[in-house]
Amino acid sequence: YLPPFRAAHDAGVATYMTSFNELDGVPASANEHLLRDILREEWGFRGFVVTDYTSINEMVPHGYARDDAHAGLLAAQAGVDMDMQGDVYHRFLADQVRSGQISEMVVNEAVRNILRMKAALGLFDDPYRYSDTERQERYVFSDEHRAAARDMARRSFVLLKNEAEALPLSAGDLSRLAVIGPLADSQADMLGAWHADGQASECVTLLTGLRERLGRGVRVDYARGCSATDDNDADIAAALRVARRADVIVLAVGEPAWMSGEAASRSELDLPGKQEELVAALSALGKPLVVVLFNGRPLAIPGVIDAADAVLEAWYPGTEAGRAVTDVLFGDYNPAGKLPVTFPRSVGQVPIFYAAKNTGRPMDPNNKYTSKYLDVPNTPLFPFGYGLSYTSFTFSELAVDKTSFAPHESVRVSVTVTNTGDRAGEEVVQLYVRDLVGSATRPLRELKAFSKVELAPGASTRLTFTLDVNDLAFYTQSGEWAAEPGDFEVFVGGSSEADLSTTFTLTE
Numbered sequence: 001y002l003p004p005f006r007a008a009h010d011a012g013v014a015t016y017m018t019s020f021n022e023l024d025g026v027p028a029s030a031n032e033h034l035l036r037d038i039l040r041e042e043w044g045f046r047g048f049v050v051t052d053y054t055s056i057n058e059m060v061p062h063g064y065a066r067d068d069a070h071a072g073l074l075a076a077q078a079g080v081d082m083d084m085q086g087d088v089y090h091r092f093l094a095d096q097v098r099s100g101q102i103s104e105m106v107v108n109e110a111v112r113n114i115l116r117m118k119a120a121l122g123l124f125d126d127p128y129r130y131s132d133t134e135r136q137e138r139y140v141f142s143d144e145h146r147a148a149a150r151d152m153a154r155r156s157f158v159l160l161k162n163e164a165e166a167l168p169l170s171a172g173d174l175s176r177l178a179v180i181g182p183l184a185d186s187q188a189d190m191l192g193a194w195h196a197d198g199q200a201s202e203c204v205t206l207l208t209g210l211r212e213r214l215g216r217g218v219r220v221d222y223a224r225g226c227s228a229t230d231d232n233d234a235d236i237a238a239a240l241r242v243a244r245r246a247d248v249i250v251l252a253v254g255e256p257a258w259m260s261g262e263a264a265s266r267s268e269l270d271l272p273g274k275q276e277e278l279v280a281a282l283s284a285l286g287k288p289l290v291v292v293l294f295n296g297r298p299l300a301i302p303g304v305i306d307a308a309d310a311v312l313e314a315w316y317p318g319t320e321a322g323r324a325v326t327d328v329l330f331g332d333y334n335p336a337g338k339l340p341v342t343f344p345r346s347v348g349q350v351p352i353f354y355a356a357k358n359t360g361r362p363m364d365p366n367n368k369y370t371s372k373y374l375d376v377p378n379t380p381l382f383p384f385g386y387g388l389s390y391t392s393f394t395f396s397e398l399a400v401d402k403t404s405f406a407p408h409e410s411v412r413v414s415v416t417v418t419n420t421g422d423r424a425g426e427e428v429v430q431l432y433v434r435d436l437v438g439s440a441t442r443p444l445r446e447l448k449a450f451s452k453v454e455l456a457p458g459a460s461t462r463l464t465f466t467l468d469v470n471d472l473a474f475y476t477q478s479g480e481w482a483a484e485p486g487d488f489e490v491f492v493g494g495s496s497e498a499d500l501s502t503t504f505t506l507t508e
Helices: 002-010 032-042 068-078 088-098 104-120 133-139 143-156 206-214 236-244 275-283 302-307 321-329
Strands: 015-018 048-051 158-162 176-180 219-223 248-254 289-294 310-313 393-400 411-419 425-435 446-455 460-467 486-493 500-506
Touching (some): 048 104, 068 088, 068 104, 206 219, 206 248, 236 275, 275 289, 275 302, 289 302, 310 321
Parallel strands (some): 176 219
Antiparallel strands (some): 158 310, 425 486, 486 500
């Protein structure tokens, strides 16, 4: 779990937050090895560490601390600089210094880390410099900020399916469009979970975005169809009446925002309520069906994917949601997003992730006694790193500049990427590595590098990645972070299922 956090440090992150959970039996807010040995000593971090909301107090119900005072002592000694909302340091830390339970030097270090950041932010000169109501009114929801929100949203979308080039739509081919679904006109749900001061009243829904885009030239009819959650609140018949009159159906389904984020676990990964029944009923009409998903987690919805002609994963896109989705649906923006998670076929496949291990009995469809399911394929519904475009890309001429290299050297991996379609587009080129033999069993592949390239139709580019021993290292059985000599396979492509590969060897 450390590499992404190390990458944040290398990029200059100012603060780290300790989580609620434990790691190997030690709550994160009391983990001295994590906060001092790794973060401070090994990485040289000079910012400050803040807890998540009351996570110091929560070490008591964890069974790791006797009471709040004991929990605060553990956190301070471990290297937590700031207690968020727990009021533990405020209540107990001074007395603990006076009684000799903790050194004043520990407290001074925590204070110094926080004050250093306040000085860098200019808060000693002007503590209210970021509380400028006039500036807020001038910039928040300004045209410039809305344009940025719109662009960020559409960059995050992932095109999951596009059968027979159902997308992009053409306004010239439409006389009537049906917009259906419980999330098609829900402003608040566009903001997603933990949106803080996000204002639902400023959100552009999908229905609004489509009506703006199409104007008077195309009639846009709307029906909710069903609730996003309630089994008893459905009017699928009304949705069918609207859909029958339309040339194309755009269906917005998923999860309401409150179903995602903290304290929002689900035991199933299907569409809640009657939404899947709505999908099936609309699909049965035989009209082009475009599904837009608004959700905050991977969903196991093979039936929905099969029923639709096109599926766009939009997540919770924020204030400019409707305009951003409309840009993609009508081809004003060519989607290039990739999945940062794996979508399972069934909840029974969870946990499912691309960096799994091979086991001693890898899946063999002709041998029952291998690692596989009886009722679904081992493969996911959609793999990590997956995402379609309105154009197509090929990968070729994969090569390494040396077939073996020493620990003090590096290896350059090059590949040619070609836009073989008729539209300009972006592709996220992904490089994965597999350590073929290790002193501990190794994943089938691990993402080590990626790069986004933009290509005109028919254009090609030669892309080169550089790998060194740090990219090949792992925690050995002895707890050492090291790369072991041996053979490695490297894969390059457009997802974690990339099949273009070559090999190289790390020598002694």
